[in-house]
Amino acid sequence: MNDTTETLSVDTADMPPDPTLTAAPTAMKNARETPEEAGPGVIETKNMDVFYGDFKAVADVSMNFAFNEISALIGPSGCGKSTVLRSLNRMNDLIPTARTDGEVLYHGANIYAPGVDPVEIRRRIGMVFQKPNPFPKSIFDNIAWGAKINGFKGSKADMKDLVEGALRQAALWDEVKDKLNESGLSLSGGQQQRLCIARAVATQPDVILMDEPCSALDPIATLRIEELMLELKENYSIIIVTHNMQQAARVSDRTAFFNVELDTKGQRTGYLVEFSPTDQLFTSPKEKATEDYITGRFG
Amino acid sequence: MTADRDVTAAVPEREGTRQHFDETLEQIKQDLVTMGSLVLENVRRAGDAMVESRLDLVEVVREVDDQVDQLYLEAEKLTFETLARQQPVAGDLRFLVAATRILYELERSGDLAYNCVKMLARVDGFPQHPLITPLLEASVTASCKVFAQGIDALADLVPDAGAKLDAADDEVDHMVSELFTVVGRHSFEVGLEVAIALSRVGRFLERIADHAVNIGEHVTYTVTAALPGEGHNATADEDGG
Numbered sequence: 001m002n003d004t005t006e007t008l009s010v011d012t013a014d015m016p017p018d019p020t021l022t023a024a025p026t027a028m029k030n031a032r033e034t035p036e037e038a039g040p041g042v043i044e045t046k047n048m049d050v051f052y053g054d055f056k057a058v059a060d061v062s063m064n065f066a067f068n069e070i071s072a073l074i075g076p077s078g079c080g081k082s083t084v085l086r087s088l089n090r091m092n093d094l095i096p097t098a099r100t101d102g103e104v105l106y107h108g109a110n111i112y113a114p115g116v117d118p119v120e121i122r123r124r125i126g127m128v129f130q131k132p133n134p135f136p137k138s139i140f141d142n143i144a145w146g147a148k149i150n151g152f153k154g155s156k157a158d159m160k161d162l163v164e165g166a167l168r169q170a171a172l173w174d175e176v177k178d179k180l181n182e183s184g185l186s187l188s189g190g191q192q193q194r195l196c197i198a199r200a201v202a203t204q205p206d207v208i209l210m211d212e213p214c215s216a217l218d219p220i221a222t223l224r225i226e227e228l229m230l231e232l233k234e235n236y237s238i239i240i241v242t243h244n245m246q247q248a249a250r251v252s253d254r255t256a257f258f259n260v261e262l263d264t265k266g267q268r269t270g271y272l273v274e275f276s277p278t279d280q281l282f283t284s285p286k287e288k289a290t291e292d293y294i295t296g297r298f299g
Numbered sequence: 300m301t302a303d304r305d306v307t308a309a310v311p312e313r314e315g316t317r318q319h320f321d322e323t324l325e326q327i328k329q330d331l332v333t334m335g336s337l338v339l340e341n342v343r344r345a346g347d348a349m350v351e352s353r354l355d356l357v358e359v360v361r362e363v364d365d366q367v368d369q370l371y372l373e374a375e376k377l378t379f380e381t382l383a384r385q386q387p388v389a390g391d392l393r394f395l396v397a398a399t400r401i402l403y404e405l406e407r408s409g410d411l412a413y414n415c416v417k418m419l420a421r422v423d424g425f426p427q428h429p430l431i432t433p434l435l436e437a438s439v440t441a442s443c444k445v446f447a448q449g450i451d452a453l454a455d456l457v458p459d460a461g462a463k464l465d466a467a468d469d470e471v472d473h474m475v476s477e478l479f480t481v482v483g484r485h486s487f488e489v490g491l492e493v494a495i496a497l498s499r500v501g502r503f504l505e506r507i508a509d510h511a512v513n514i515g516e517h518v519t520y521t522v523t524a525a526l527p528g529e530g531h532n533a534t535a536d537e538d539g540g
Contacts, residue, residue, distance in 0.1 A: 246386055282388045284524030291389045296317045 042067045042207055042237040043088055043125070048102035050083050050092065056263075057083045058270040061102075063256060065207075070229055070238045072248035072278070075258035076298060080270025081241045084258070085209050088239065089125035090118040106207075123150050126200030130212040132192035134184030134199075139176050142184045142195055143167065143202045150203050162202060169235075170198035171228050190221025194228065201232075208232065210240040214247065226251045245294055248278065255281045257290045323381055324391065327398050328453075330374035331405065335450035335514075337367050338409045342446060342507055345415040346439030349500060350432060352424035357416040367409040375402055393524060397517040401453065404510040404517070408446065411503040411510075418496040418503075426489055430481050431497065438474040442504040445471055449511030457515075458522045464515030471508040475501040 041064040048061040058080030065071050065088075073081040083092065090111060092098040103110045111121050134142050143163045144152075152159065163180070167173040172194040176187070184195050193213060200208055210229075214222040229238055229251050242248050248255050256275040260268050274287045285291045292298050341363045348356035378398050381387070387395055419425060425435070445467045452460035478501045486494035516527040 245388070249388065283392060285389050294388045295391050296320070298316065 041065045042107065043239070044103075044105040044108075045084075045088070046103040046105065048084070048087060048100060048104060050080070050087050051097075051099045051101070052095065053097040055267060056269050058258075061272050063272065063275055065237060065239055066254070067237050068233050068235075069253040070233050070240060070251050072252035072255045073239065073241045073258060074243075074245055074248050074255060074293075075270070075273075076260060076293065078268050078270065079258035079260045081256075081258045082211055083270065085211055085239060085241045088207075089122050089127060089209055091122070091127060091209075093118055123203045124205050125207040125209060126203060126205035127209045127211070128193070128196050128200055128213050131216050132189055132196050134187070134192050134195050136183065136185055138181045139167075139184050139187070139195060140180040143199050146199050147202050166198040166202040167195075169201050169232065170194045171224070171231065172198055188221070190217050190224055193217060193221070193225060197225075197228065197232075201236075205236065207237045207239065210238065212241055212243060215243060222247070249282045252278045254278055257281070257285075257287070257293060259289055259293070320381075320385055320391075323377070323385075324394060327374060327378055327381065327395070330370060330377070331398060331401055332450060332454045334367055334370045334374065334402070334405045335446075335453060337363060337370070338405055338412065339443060339446050339450055341367070341409060342412045342415075342439070343443055345412045346436070346443065348416050349419050349425055350436045350439065352419070352427070354420060354424055357420045360413055360416045364409045364413040368406065371402055371406045375399065378402070390521070394521045397521040400517050401514050404513045408507045408510045411507050415500050415503050418500050422490075422493045422496045425493060425497065428485065428489060431478070431485060431489065434474065434478045434481055435497065435500070438471070438478050438501060438504050441471045441474045442508045445508040446511040449514040452515050452518045456518060456522050458519060460515035461512070461519035461525075461527060462515075464512045468508050468512045471505055475505040 043065040045061050045063050048058070049056060050058045061080075061084055073085060075081050086092045087100050088104060092100060100112055104112055106121070106125065110116070111118075135145065137145065140163055143166050144159055147159070147162055152162070154162070164173060164177075167176060172191060175191060176182075176195075179186075184192065187195060193216075197208070197213075214225050217225065226247065229240070232238060233253075240248075240252065254275060255278045257273045258270050259273045260270050263269055274281065274285060274290045276286060280286075281290065282294065285294065341360055344356055344363070345360050347353065348360065378395055382395050385391070425432075445464060448467055449460070449464055451457070452464065457463070479498055482489070482494050482497045482501070489497070519525055520527070
C-alpha cells in the first residue's frame with residue numbers, strides 16, 4: 001500500500017504512473033459515463049479506520065458523498081478531517097506508516113482493493129492543497145505537464161485547447177491568456193491556487209478534494225475560490241476540509257462535523273459526529289456536540 | 300424538534316469561551332422581557348381606563364407606549380448589530396431571528412393598547428353598562444392573561460409555548476365574540492358611536508392575544524427549531540387601528 005515515499009506536497013499531476021500496479025477496475029473506467037450504475041454516491045466510506053502505525057487517527061467513518069455536491073468537513077484540530085480527506089484518494093499511502101481499514105468505494109469500487117492503481121485513483125480524484133504549490137514552470141506547462149504524465153497523446157493544438165479549457169474552468173484564463181509563458185510563481189496567491197485547481201481539472205477527474213484551499217488567501221481571493229467551487233460543482237463533486245465554518249456554511253451542500261475523543265490509552269481519535277445538509281446543520285444541528293462547536297462553546 | 304433537546308442551548312447560562320457574546324444574548328432577552336412587561340402593564344392600564352372610563356389614563360398609556368417604542372429601537376439595533384458582527388448559527392441564530400420577530404409582536408401589541416384608549420377618548424369615555432362593562436373587563440383580563448403567559452414563556456424559554464398559548468387564546472376569542480354580540484344587541488342604549496368603538500376595542504384585545512400566541516411560536520422555534528405549522532392564526536395585515 002505504501003507505494004512511494006514522496007512527500008505530501010504533491011498532487012495528481014505530480015506523480016508518475018506506476019507500471020507495476022494494474023489498471024483500475026472496469027467499474028471505475030467507465031465511471032463518468034455511468035455514475036448511476038455505480039452506487040448511491042460518488043465516494044462512499046464504510047467503517048473506515050485510519051491508523052498511523054499503532055495510533056488510530058480516525059475511527060469508524062461511514063459517509064456517502066453525493067455526486068455534484070460540495071461536501072465540507074469541519075471540526076477541531078486533531079479530529080482527523082484531513083486524514084479522512086487524504087484517505088479518499090489514497091494520498092495517505094505516501095505516509096509510510098499509514099494504514100486504512102474498512103472500505104472506500106469510488107463509483108462502488110473499493111479503491112483499497114488489491115490491484116488498484118493509486119496513481120489512477122489520484123488522477124480521477126484530484127487534490128488541491130492549503131498552500132498554492134504551482135511547479136516552478138510556465139503557466140502553460142503547469143497544466144500541460146500533468147496531462148502529459150497522465151498519458152495525454154493529442155497534438156500541440158489539442159494541448160493548447162486542453163490548457164485553455166482547464167484555465168477557463170478555473171476562472172483564470174482571462175487573467176493569464178497573454179502571459180502563458182510566464183512562471184506560475186509570478187501569479188498572486190489566489191491566482192496560483194486557481195492555477196492548481198486548473199492543473200487538477202486538466203487530468204479530467206470527477207472528484208476534487210480540497211484541503212484548506214483558502215487558508216493562505218485574503219478574503220477577496222477566498223470569495224473567488226468559493227465562487228469557482230460553486231461553478232465547478234456542475235461538473236465535479238467537491239470535498240473540502242476547512243477551518244472556516246462560514247466558508248462551509250457559504251459553499252457546501254452538506255457538512256460533516258468531526259470531533260475528537262481520548263481513549264483509555266490517552267490517544268486522541270477522531271470520529272464523525274454528524275453529516276447533515278448544511279442549512280440544517282447551521283440552523284438546527286442534530287447533535288449537541290455540533291451545536292457547541294459551531295456556536296463557539298467548544299471546550 | 301425533539302422533546303429532549305437542551306432547553307438552555309439557545310441562551311447558555313454558563314460562562315464559557317464566548318462570554319461576551321453570551322452576555323449580549325442575555326441582554327437582548329432581558330430587553331425583550333422588559334419591553335413585554337411594559338406592554339403588559341400598559342394593556343392592563345388601558346383596560347382600567349376603559350372599564351372605569353378614566354380619560355386621565357389616556358395620556359399615561361401614550362407616554363408608556365413611547366417608552367416601548369424607544370426600547371424597540373434600541374433592542375432592534377443591538378439585535379441587528381449582533382447578527383452582523385457575530386455571524387451566529389444554530390441556537391444563537393434561531394434566538395436572534397426570533398428576537399427580531401418578537402420585537403415586532405411586542406411593538407404592535409403596545410400600539411394596540413394605545414389604540415384602545417384612543418377609542419375611549421374619541422367617544423369621551425365609555426358608559427357603565429350592566430352587561431357590557433363586565434364583559435369588557437373579562438375580555439381585558441383574558442387578553443392580559445394570555446399576554447402574560449407569552450412573556451413568561453419568553454423569559455423561561457418554554458419549549459412548547461406555541462401550542463400552550465394557542466390553546467389559551469381560545470378563551471380570549473370566546474370573550475371577545477360575546478362582547479361583540481352583547482354590544483350589538485345593546486347598541487341603541489349606548490349609542491352607535493360607542494358601540495362601534497367598543498367592537499373595535501374587542502378586536503384590539505383579541506389581536507393583542509394573537510401577538511402573544513406568535514411570541515409563543517417564536518419561543519418554540521428558538522428552543523426546538525420547530526416552525527409554526529398550519530393554522531398560524533395571526534397575520535400582520537389583520538391588525539386594526
